[in-house]
Amino acid sequence: MSGSFQRLVEVGRVVLINSGSDAGKIATIVEIVDHRRAIVDGPTTNVKRQVVPFNNVVLTDIVVKSLPRAIGSKRLAVFLEKNQVVEAWQKSAWAKKIDARQRRANLSDFDRFKLMRLKKQQRNIVDRQVALLKKERA
Amino acid sequence: MARLHEYQVIGRRLPTENEPTPKLFRMRIFAPNEVVAKSRYWYFLSKLHKAKRASGEIVSVNEIFEAKPLNVKNFGIWLRYDSRSGTHNMYKEYRETTRAAAVSSCYQDMAARHRARFSSVQIIRVAEVNTADVRRPYIQQLIQPGLKFPLPHRITRPAKRSDRALIIAKRPSTFY
Numbered sequence: 537m538s539g540s541f542q543r544l545v546e547v548g549r550v551v552l553i554n555s556g557s558d559a560g561k562i563a564t565i566v567e568i569v570d571h572r573r574a575i576v577d578g579p580t581t582n583v584k585r586q587v588v589p590f591n592n593v594v595l596t597d598i599v600v601k602s603l604p605r606a607i608g609s610k611r612l613a614v615f616l617e618k619n620q621v622v623e624a625w626q627k628s629a630w631a632k633k634i635d636a637r638q639r640r641a642n643l644s645d646f647d648r649f650k651l652m653r654l655k656k657q658q659r660n661i662v663d664r665q666v667a668l669l670k671k672e673r674a
Numbered sequence: 675m676a677r678l679h680e681y682q683v684i685g686r687r688l689p690t691e692n693e694p695t696p697k698l699f700r701m702r703i704f705a706p707n708e709v710v711a712k713s714r715y716w717y718f719l720s721k722l723h724k725a726k727r728a729s730g731e732i733v734s735v736n737e738i739f740e741a742k743p744l745n746v747k748n749f750g751i752w753l754r755y756d757s758r759s760g761t762h763n764m765y766k767e768y769r770e771t772t773r774a775a776a777v778s779s780c781y782q783d784m785a786a787r788h789r790a791r792f793s794s795v796q797i798i799r800v801a802e803v804n805t806a807d808v809r810r811p812y813i814q815q816l817i818q819p820g821l822k823f824p825l826p827h828r829i830t831r832p833a834k835r836s837d838r839a840l841i842i843a844k845r846p847s848t849f850y
Contacts (some may be wrong), residue, residue: 555834583745
């Protein structure tokens with residue numbers, strides 16, 4: 537029915553909250569209010585059950601299958617545990633990229649120094665090999 | 675959170691020698707604050723009974739809070755409003771989590787669709803409607819079991835207006 541649209545708003549869809557005090561956390565759609573809002577709950581990720589507009593949220597590829605509509609927080613936590621939802625999110629490339637971005641932003645000057653040294657060492661090893669290979673080819 | 679709050683206002687006529695214990699009249703009023711609630715109380719009460727603010731007193735004003743504010747409900751609202759050329763009754767349905775939010779939605783909706791201001795709209799009755807008794811198709815489409823839909827046009831907005839970049843490297847994609 538939705539053809540090229542793979543990410544649908546549905547009960548059980550995991551969303552990443554973009555703005556507000558819960559920004560950066562994931563939660564699950566528990567009930568749809570209307571075309572613009574849904575009730576979202578994240579018992580294992582510290583997101584209180586609340587109504588969020590879709591503008592403040594990003595749909596992810598993760599869906600909790602056969603989640604009953606308007607499920608309570610405690611039973612939702614059980615479903616999330618069983619389907620390993622939070623782990624699936626943290627393993628995803630998306631979550632890893634967000635994590636890397638945050639780590640880079642929070643580097644101290646000493647960390648940047650260490651990073652520079654490690655990159656230099658890496659460059660040294662790689663460039664030596666490249667130079668040798670070039671010599672062989674020539 | 676909702677623009678309007680629901681208040682329970684109880685008032686009566688002032689006691690006189692002929693009527694030492696007048697009857698109490700209770701109304702559930704939707705208003706932005708208690709002051710407006712009391713004012714609307716007298717507006718309605720003087721239409722229904724021989725009682726006015728000058729010769730009456732408000733006994734109590736209490737805010738009524740929603741019992742289950744995290745459950746979505748289908749509300750049917752019966753209202754009466756003044757248009758430019760007459761006064762009409764209406765029945766509208768809203769899908770909201772609290773009565774106050776439904777009534778706020780209703781006022782906004784009346785203002786948008788019929789240019790009816792707050793003072794021209796009288797809420798007669800607000801009731802939760804069972805899924806089977808929903809009359810309006812725009813609500814029926816939201817209560818079907820297994821509802822799912824895509825968000826076809828995604829506009830990526832930064833979390834804060836100050837984070838908005840003036841110049842970006844790539845043209846934004848609206849595919850979700």
